[in-house]
């Protein structure tokens with residue numbers, strides 16, 4: 001009897017923890033290979049080229065395949081490898097959604113730039129920002145080939161796309177969405193995330209091939225796409241993760257894919273901004289930012305001061321116009337051109 005219990009216990013252990021079972025996960029080369037016949041949550045590795053040892057570079061894919069037909073909601077996190085809150089949002093969704101009650105499917109990618117997630121870096125291994133070089137190039141350099149594979153193997157699978165970000169190193173962000181508010185679907189998608197701030201903007205780079213983002217590329221493909229920024233880099237922030245999760249649940253309900261949210265009860269507390277820009281330091285020094293995230297500012301209000309190496313105040317900065325603080329620097333040590341605050345200008 002004891003032996004039986006021991007065997008049962010070890011069986012339980014081996015099924016409770018994934019451990020090396022990850023090696024059994026199927027490797028695919030394109031999201032069009034996902035099994036849409038099997039209702040449930042399935043894990044895949046998507047191959048995105050090979051590393052120095054000619055081993056595949058793999059990106060984790062969580063497919064939640066519903067019981068009935070419906071749209072595909074694509075969720076991408078960490079195209080910037082140090083932006084982790086979105087990874088936890090996708091993990092939380094995968095844990096909570098019952099595929100039998102889902103219409104359509106959710107494709108969650110918790111770590112699109114998996115190479116950089118592993119090395120705590122924002123940019124790709126060749127220091128390129130992957131989110132500025134879409135659609136990539138088939139025969140380009142390392143980052144261009146990687147982005148080309150995102151364009152070819154990932155984006156065509158999505159009917160609606162939400163791309164998760166955070167601030168960069170040395171900065172913090174409010175929770176804010178970027179969307180083209182002249183498009184009603186995108187406006188609703190942004191609202192459903194219940195962010196602090198909604199920043200209106202056509203992706204400036206749509207149509208040009210310089211500095212094109214993934215949002216712009218997806219938009220060009222005709223896929224309704226928004227970007228949401230959830231707080232700070234290289235951390236898990238419970239508030240951001242839960243708010244992000246709630247936003248996706250609202251989205252699923254609105255798309256009639258899952259759940260029934262009472263939209264009458266959803267308050268729109270977001271501040272709408274027509275544009276935004278960073279305020280940079282004119283000269284180097286030790287920066288003290290005196291305003292908080294989401295704080296509304298009046299023109300002329302003091303936002304920061306800068307001290308020299310000896311502690312003397314050498315410069316004070318004020319808001320150049322009325323606005324709201326979307327993001328701010330947390331790094332005191334700055335050369336000229338250091339970022340101070342990301343100022344949103346209200347509609």
Ligand SMILES: [Zn+2]
Pocket residue numbers: 080083164165166
């Ligand atoms: Zn980002």
